Amino acid sequence: MDGLEIADFIGIIAFALSGFLVAVRDKLDLLGVFIAAFLTALGGGVLRDTIADRAPYTFTHVMPTMLVIIVIILSILFKIHQKTDLDKKFYFIISDSIGLVAFSIAGAFIGLMVEFNIFGVVMLGLVTAVGGGVMRDILLNKVPILLTSELYGSVSILVSIAIFIIDKVGMSNYTSVMSVFILGLSLRLVAYYKKWHLPKIG
Secondary structure: OOHHHHHHHHHHHHHHHHHHHHHHHOOOOHHHHHHHHHHHHHHHHHHHHHHOOOOOHHHHOOHHHHHHHHHHHHHHHOOHHHOOOHHHOHHHHHHHHHHHHHHHHHHHHHHHHOOOOHHHHHHHHHHHHHHHHHHHHHHOOOOOHHHOOOOHHHHHHHHHHHHHHHHHOOOOOHHHHHHHHHHHHHHHHHHHHHOOOOOOOO
16 A cells, blocks of 8 residues: 555545534434545545546545545444434544645645646645545535634645645655645644634625
């Protein structure tokens, strides 16, 4: 298993949990829970691979789907659905933030593999990170978190740019990628708890 697969799997697990928690909060039935979790965890990757003209990883490998199913089953067994204020719990915030950063890294590396320029790399990182969540929020008739949350899409963009830079300067190794991951995760968490936002017009 290479670093790209690890980043992808971390993102899938984290976003499956995030999607599950959102579905429970909105009182969806069991099918709705599965759809929300699958969209959140896998939707961005399907969009990414489609743009990169690749067979979607989700449709050629069993592991992504199995990971989502396992996360849902474990979440039910541990009765996470009985908690209150799920979207404010630490495990929701951390899972969503980990998914955001891990998927940004995975998407950026796919962009580098298919030799996209910096704009393409950033776009793939952003689409991978937020695409599934946007589809989920639209399905649930909500304003996508990308457009309202504290430095959400901005963190994905910064992480993707960082991956592009370290690749171009020949420093794309485990240590540098982990450093980007930790810094991106830290920025997202600090922005959430400090309520940092981009400026708004008006």
